[in-house]
Amino acid sequence: MEVKVLTKHYDKPEYRSLEGYKKYGGYEVLKKALGMKPEEIVAQVKEAGLRGRGGAGFPTGVKWGFLPNNGEPRYLVCNADEGEPGTFKDRMMMEKAPHQLIEGMLISAYAIQSKKSYIYIRGEYMEPYRIVEKAIQEAYDAGFLGKNILGSGFDHDMDVYRGAGAYICGEETALLSSLEGKKGQPKLKPPFPAVEGYLRKPTIVNNVETLAAVVTIVKDGPKEYRKYGTEKSPGTKIFSVSGNVLKPGNYEVPLGYPLKDLIYNLCGGLKPGRQLKAVIPGGSSAPVLTAEEAERATLDYECLAEMKSMLGSGAVIVIDDSNCMVDLLKVIMHFYHHESCGQCTPCREGTGWLDKIVGSIYKGEGRLQDIQLVEQVSKHMMGRTICALSDAAAMPAISFVQKFRSEFEFYVREGRSKVKEVIANA
């Protein structure tokens, strides 16, 4: 069963408007928060154990704690760049509940004492952009934004910014450069944005879903929040399920939920006659799981880390036996090659090589040693670049060739995919 905490009212179209949102308790939590001390809120978020929903799963309260106390202005930036292939939850959140995000941002901004925030939305999301822009205006008109919010003495301004098409702008330092009107190239960390971010001022970057979850935490308290999820992965999370399931879509479940229940119960399973072959559990950057691994995986940070994959953005791509793994890896490698910003040699060259090698295998021109070469190239791309895109390309590549080796070998030997035979014989 789904557990709808964040998405409880998403089925109501009126929830998008300020009036509708208020009808279901909207902005009441902001009132509560403004009556608390900022550090109390930070403590609650820490206690709740909320982990960032953008991909890395870093504890949000801990990140907020990195802000220096040097009297400099602080910025809060919402990462709504959502580009990880397979992910489409932030788009839904902004479309269905823009005020939930705004309220979450306001509470977070108060907690970290920031007077200005931005929502950075990927350029293609025109519809969410318009919806969020309108919601911000509504919030200003109602006195939830601006000076002396609800008589609390707290001032806050919020605005949206539209990107222009670049996956790499989802990386937080690239995002901030883009927000400054520059090309979106990542910067070496440290300094982390919390110390030196937007316009070199202390900046907290959080994902849409992370910021929306703050509303729930402050509303119910950390204990109640921890009622769902596991010790190390508390709360619920929205999973974007796509690929070969009968009912793809966004599903909110407690962290720790069995992956097979998500696939077979909530998403209606596979098409008749099809078998599960593999699952990518956290967006295309996450190493692929075999069907056997997927059957026993639970959707929490620790289980997937133990399986040497990751929860990532919560994008579950379900792959049935009609797919050729060489073909899918080719698509994924092409993506990373296209999106590498080119600053770091291992990433620029490595993604180029992977794209080329897997592409040549796909064309039937591969040699057996090319399979090994994929692994070798990938290993040289890891842990030695400015941002994690290089690793995000290397990790899936290694997992594909290791876990589906015989399929890659067949392809190289025969110059064609094994899958067609599998289907023909089924």
Added chain:
Amino acid sequence: MFELSKEGVEFVKKEMQRYETKRSAIIPALYKVQEENGGWVSPECVTYLSQLMDLPEVWINEVLNFYTMFNKEPVGKYHVQVCCNVSCAMNGGRELADHLCKELNIKDGRHSEDGRYTLSRVECLGSCGTAPMMQVNDKYYENLTKESAVQILKELP
């Protein structure tokens, strides 16, 4: 010579005030220029914008060349972007792109002969659960079939 409309100039001036730095207005300004220049940004547009915003041309070119949503060459009236990333590829996105090329008379894989359409195969657009999908100018079309996609495109004004 390219020039923005009066309304366009006002928009850019407002964006220059809107963010902490004037430079942040480059992206919105380029969007506006692209809109008024028939869907693409020419070198002449960059020179114009640089003067209007009083910012170096290299700054504008840096942004123009980095982001994929700015077209550096003329495009058709409808820019059709078909997602061919993994979830869409698994649900016929690539075949959809091929089919559209055939049906819309796009022989070079890019522009239709009558200049009405430009087709791009693009990366994930965040509609993976409603694959296959395409974006036409600003708008998303989801859960497509080959037939429905052709129909949508042919019915556009």
